[in-house]
Amino acid sequence: MTERVAAPGGIHKTDVVIIGAGPIGLFAVFELGLLDLKSHLIDILDRPGGQCTELYPEKPIYDIPGLVEVTGQGLTDRLMDQIKPFGATLHVGQMAESLEKAGEGWRITTDAGTQIEARVVVVAAGGGSFTPKKPPIPGIESYENTSVFYAVRKMDRFRDKIVVIAGGGDSALDWALNLQPIAKRLVLVHHRDGFRAAPDSVNKMRALVAEGKMEFHVASIKSLRGAEGKLQGVVLNNKERGDYEIPGEMLLPFFGLTMKLGPVANFGINLHENLIPVDTSKFESNVPGLFAIGDINTYPGKLKLILSGFHEGALMAQQAFRYCRPNEKLRFQYTTSSSSLQKKLGVA
Amino acid sequence: MKLIVTDRTGNIHELDARDDWSAMEVIRDANLPLSAECGGACACATCHVYIDGAWSEKLPSAAQQEIDMLDFGVAVQDNSRLSCQIKMAPGLDGLKVTLAPESL
Numbered sequence: 413m414t415e416r417v418a419a420p421g422g423i424h425k426t427d428v429v430i431i432g433a434g435p436i437g438l439f440a441v442f443e444l445g446l447l448d449l450k451s452h453l454i455d456i457l458d459r460p461g462g463q464c465t466e467l468y469p470e471k472p473i474y475d476i477p478g479l480v481e482v483t484g485q486g487l488t489d490r491l492m493d494q495i496k497p498f499g500a501t502l503h504v505g506q507m508a509e510s511l512e513k514a515g516e517g518w519r520i521t522t523d524a525g526t527q528i529e530a531r532v533v534v535v536a537a538g539g540g541s542f543t544p545k546k547p548p549i550p551g552i553e554s555y556e557n558t559s560v561f562y563a564v565r566k567m568d569r570f571r572d573k574i575v576v577i578a579g580g581g582d583s584a585l586d587w588a589l590n591l592q593p594i595a596k597r598l599v600l601v602h603h604r605d606g607f608r609a610a611p612d613s614v615n616k617m618r619a620l621v622a623e624g625k626m627e628f629h630v631a632s633i634k635s636l637r638g639a640e641g642k643l644q645g646v647v648l649n650n651k652e653r654g655d656y657e658i659p660g661e662m663l664l665p666f667f668g669l670t671m672k673l674g675p676v677a678n679f680g681i682n683l684h685e686n687l688i689p690v691d692t693s694k695f696e697s698n699v700p701g702l703f704a705i706g707d708i709n710t711y712p713g714k715l716k717l718i719l720s721g722f723h724e725g726a727l728m729a730q731q732a733f734r735y736c737r738p739n740e741k742l743r744f745q746y747t748t749s750s751s752s753l754q755k756k757l758g759v760a
Numbered sequence: 761m762k763l764i765v766t767d768r769t770g771n772i773h774e775l776d777a778r779d780d781w782s783a784m785e786v787i788r789d790a791n792l793p794l795s796a797e798c799g800g801a802c803a804c805a806t807c808h809v810y811i812d813g814a815w816s817e818k819l820p821s822a823a824q825q826e827i828d829m830l831d832f833g834v835a836v837q838d839n840s841r842l843s844c845q846i847k848m849a850p851g852l853d854g855l856k857v858t859l860a861p862e863s864l
Binding site (some may be wrong): 463467468471539545546547548552553579580581602603604606607608609632651667668670671716 | 795797798799801803804805806827828829830831832833834835836837838861862863864
């Protein structure tokens with residue numbers, strides 16, 4: 413078996429839904445799988461790994477027991493290998509948006525319209541869902557989704573418009589290059605004349621600027637001018653010119669991602685400073701059947717370490733089994749000696 | 761050794777800093793609102809601070825990785841630094857920083 417990436421939409425039934433496909437959510441699939449429980453994983457990112465792959469894919473981690481050194485991406489790849497026998501279903505690029513009671517269990521609906529029914533829900537959401545950073549420009553909210561966008565879903569929206577892109581990373585440069593041919597005018601604004609984006613994109617951008625096909629300002633955005641959600645001008649500021657306004661109908665700020673708790677806050681679970689208090693024997697929240705493991709939970713002595721999250725997942729799985737298989741006896745076994753576990757792992 | 765931090769409401773906090781701790785760790789240890797999401801790996805730009813006045817020149821200059829990561833900071837200025845990359849040392853006793861605005 414292998415993990416399966418599900419198309420958005422549709423209705424699914426399973427034993428356990430895990431919100432967050434970071435290392436802790438992934439290993440939970442393993443612990444649940446040993447107990448014959450099936451899992452679905454939901455993640456807002458388009459690939460598994462969470463912070464490990466989003467923030468530090470190339471950085472080495474030195475405190476995973478038994479692995480002297482492993483990168484964020486390497487750990488994710490190994491966990492994906494380890495959970496292969498259990499055939500979890502992945503719902504990536506989707507945010508768990510709402511939770512409601514469904515019979516004895518729960519129904520989770522994502523922002524892509526996917527519905528998953530499960531007896532048990534496990535929140536393994538780390539620091540929250542990764543969402544685009546929103547620059548603190550006064551009044552920017554009133555232009556969101558009409559003139560200000562943090563992602564490009566339909567390129568056509570930007571056709572024949574004066575498009576201002578802010579930022580210096582790959583998203584900023586890639587979209588500047590992609591939208592330049594269809595925009596009326598493309599203006600890139602960045603606080604320095606240097607970019608973290610790939611050098612090739614930077615070279616292409618500089619060539620377009622030299623040909624007069626793109627405008628580049630070393631400046632910061634100070635304020636926005638417009639009315640009723642329609643942007644007309646962007647006020648920039650730099651040392652040489654002070655405040656000055658340029659025309660702009662669309663603004664795309666690209667400053668990377670930040671973690672926000674998001675809709676989990678509305679799931680009816682007790683929160684303490686945006687963390688979910690749990691008991692340390694089962695890692696269950698105040699709501700029976702709703703669990704929290706990894707960085708998102710809190711309890712006396714909590715350490716935000718990957719290894720703590722692995723332990724939490726193992727204990728969670730025991731209690732999840734009691735909910736999902738109330739008439740079966742829980743049998744504690746070791747993978748080294750149990751032939752039935754080895755069969756599940758495909759090694760017997 | 762002191763680290764003097766102005767928070768986003770303008771309140772000034774005089775924190776006891778320890779040699780070899782990063783400014784981010786000192787600020788977080790005092791429970792001031794600094795998300796520092798990646799935990800000090802120079803990978804998120806959410807420990808962004810402004811360096812007050814002449815202190816900018818007294819700090820060791822930023823490595824290229826920090827300069828690049830600041831591209832993901834919001835409201836970056838010439839005196840912007842990532843506090844996880846500032847290592848406290850006796851020469852920085854009294855360093856003054858201001859917490860930069862966060863993503864909305």
